[in-house]
Amino acid sequence: MTLSNDYQDIPGTYVFDAKHSRLGYHLNMFCMSLRHAENRDAFKANEISYLEQFTMSQEQRDAVLGRQWNDMLRLGGNIYYTSKLAATDGLTFQDLAAIMTGSSREQYRKMMVNGGRPIDGNRSKSEWTRER
Amino acid sequence: MVTAASRNGRVSAKIVGGVATSHVPAIGAAIDQGKTTDDYWAPLFKGFEKSQKWVKDLNPDVAIVVYNDHATAFSLELIPTFALGCAEEFPIADEGWGARPVPPVCGHPDLAWHIAQSLILDEFDLTIANRLEVDHGLTVPLSLLFGQPARWPCPVIPLCVNVVQYPPPTGNRCYNLGKAIQRAVESFDEDLRVVVFGTGGMSHQLQAERAGLINSEFDNRFLDDLVNRPDKARAIPHLEYLREAGSEGIELVMWLVMRGALSKKVREIHRHYHVPASNTAVGHLILENDLP
Numbered sequence: 003m004t005l006s007n008d009y010q011d012i013p014g015t016y017v018f019d020a021k022h023s024r025l026g027y028h029l030n031m032f033c034m035s036l037r038h039a040e041n042r043d044a045f046k047a048n049e050i051s052y053l054e055q056f057t058m059s060q061e062q063r064d065a066v067l068g069r070q071w072n073d074m075l076r077l078g079g080n081i082y083y084t085s086k087l088a089a090t091d092g093l094t095f096q097d098l099a100a101i102m103t104g105s106s107r108e109q110y111r112k113m114m115v116n117g118g119r120p121i122d123g124n125r126s127k128s129e130w131t132r133e134r
Numbered sequence: 135m136v137t138a139a140s141r142n143g144r145v146s147a148k149i150v151g152g153v154a155t156s157h158v159p160a161i162g163a164a165i166d167q168g169k170t171t172d173d174y175w176a177p178l179f180k181g182f183e184k185s186q187k188w189v190k191d192l193n194p195d196v197a198i199v200v201y202n203d204h205a206t207a208f209s210l211e212l213i214p215t216f217a218l219g220c221a222e223e224f225p226i227a228d229e230g231w232g233a234r235p236v237p238p239v240c241g242h243p244d245l246a247w248h249i250a251q252s253l254i255l256d257e258f259d260l261t262i263a264n265r266l267e268v269d270h271g272l273t274v275p276l277s278l279l280f281g282q283p284a285r286w287p288c289p290v291i292p293l294c295v296n297v298v299q300y301p302p303p304t305g306n307r308c309y310n311l312g313k314a315i316q317r318a319v320e321s322f323d324e325d326l327r328v329v330v331f332g333t334g335g336m337s338h339q340l341q342a343e344r345a346g347l348i349n350s351e352f353d354n355r356f357l358d359d360l361v362n363r364p365d366k367a368r369a370i371p372h373l374e375y376l377r378e379a380g381s382e383g384i385e386l387v388m389w390l391v392m393r394g395a396l397s398k399k400v401r402e403i404h405r406h407y408h409v410p411a412s413n414t415a416v417g418h419l420i421l422e423n424d425l426p
């Protein structure tokens with residue numbers, strides 16, 4: 003049986019499917035470790051050596067160290083995991099969303115207060131390539 | 135044990151109401167930090183005043199709270215599609231920002247174990263959780279309905295649904311699980327009045343370049359269909375949730391568990407819809423069985 007993956011046509015979105023989950027396993031488990039305060043402290047004290055405990059790819063390590071949030075997602079990260087790294091940095095979900103969408107905190111907040119990102123024009127990758 | 139409350143010579147537990155609500159972490163933070171009357175938050179919390187009164191008057195004996203764990207108690211090591219909390223107590227989790235300052239959640243092991251056994255024999259092969267830290271997915275709905283008491287007014291049975299690892303269970307499966315929960319509750323020989331919460335949603339996307347997506351048209355249609363046309367709501371495919379309600383909007387399948395646990399016809403006691411709470415469209419319903 004072939005499972006449908008029509009969802010790959012949704013723009014600006016990484017669906018956390020099997021492929022993604024396998025790719026990001028260690029990256030996400032690193033993020034998971036930051037749920038505990040003592041691990042957050044250890045990570046903040048020396049990020050590079052803390053990361054050595056996890057068998058992540060160099061690309062994943064670089065994304066973490068450089069706080070390249072969209073790269074982390076592309077490399078198998080899941081938002082509920084990467085948000086624990088954000089929390090370690092003192093960022094909220096909304097701060098993180100602003101960064102991932104390339105907006106300032108104020109611009110993003112304003113967009114949300116005005117009703118959020120509209121669905122029209124944001125359903126299919128074809129709609130994004132046309133505009134950009 | 136036969137009490138005055140018995141009918142037809144048999145005492146049993148019953149489901150007396152359903153609650154649907156979003157469970158945005160920022161709502162919990164606003165409550166904990168005393169910001170509920172700020173301009174930003176006031177309209178959201180206003181919509182829960184009637185609900186707080188409703189639940190206080192109803193005074194349920196137990197709440198079954200259908201929610202999802204957000205990489206808190208479960209990581210990628212173990213991903214149960216459905217897990218039922220059967221413990222005496224569920225500690226409040228530190229999700230990375232420190233634990234919320236809310237009372238620990240007391241369970242109802244007698245009813246929870248009864249439901250677990252009944253569901254498994256009813257062919258819903260769920261996971262039994264004897265140790266479960268609960269996150270904002272469960273505590274924010276409690277705060278919205280019960281306010282800030284020193285102790286939660288009733289025991290809680292957490293029912294955890296995987297919606298993080300794709301694919302979550304289908305809406306139809308969730309609805310049928312709700313039906314099985316209703317059968318399980320009604321076969322418990324104690325006069326308990328049970329409320330079922332379905333939590334999460336509504337439209338929202340937290341991740342990547344499309345973050346901030348809100349689709350009020352989808353949300354309002356979902357509210358209407360969930361109440362009046364549950365057969366239509368339970369047929370919504372995953373692709374539609376992901377595309378139309380955002381990648382995290384797929385949490386709405388959990389509302390279908392609550393809806394399944396109620397009768398086919400329900401009375402809508404209250405509805406509230408507000409955009410935004412942080413990144414999310416907040417939806418809320420209070421439903422009661424419309425008995426003939």
Ligand SMILES: [Fe+2]
Nearest residue numbers: 202271334385
């Ligand atoms: Fe959630």
